[in-house]
Amino acid sequence: MDITLPAIPAGVLVLLGLVAPYAQALLQHPDWTPTAKKIASVALAFVLTGVVLVFYYVYTGDTVPAWPTLVLLAWAVAQASYAMVTKPSASKLESRTSRQ
Template sequence: MDITLPTIPAGVLVLLALLAPYVQALIQRPEWSPTVKKIVAVGVALALTTVVLAFYYVYTGDTIPDWPVLVLLAIVVAQASYAMVTKTTATALEQRTSPQRY
């Protein structure tokens, strides 16, 4: 099986996926269970991939048959970005943007 990724969508997807933990931090709440947070992470990656592929299609008119690979790429890059770079700042953003419970 030959997997060929188109360069432009893959590059744009990687750059945007590096910032995906911040989008996820704006959506989720600290009191949510880890399972729900994982579902949100996958949902953000799917939405990000959909947006990138839609813009690519509108701009070029070409469809990408290997889109599942791009979804996996978005998930891996977003999770690696969170684990290695953005964990402290994304967690702080999540805390600040969550409604306070009294």
């Protein structure tokens, strides 16, 4: 099985995935359970992938059949970004923007 990712959607998705923890921090509340936060991260990966694929289709007219792989890529990059780089600042943003 050959998995071929189109370069432009994958690249844009990686860039958006790097800042996805900030988007998730704006949407969630610090009191959410870890399960709810994981569900939100997967939902955010689907949304990011959908947005990228819609813009790619509008711009080029090509469909991308590898969307499940792109969802996994978006989720993996967002999780890695949160774990390695953005955790302190995303956590601060989450606590500052949540309703008390």
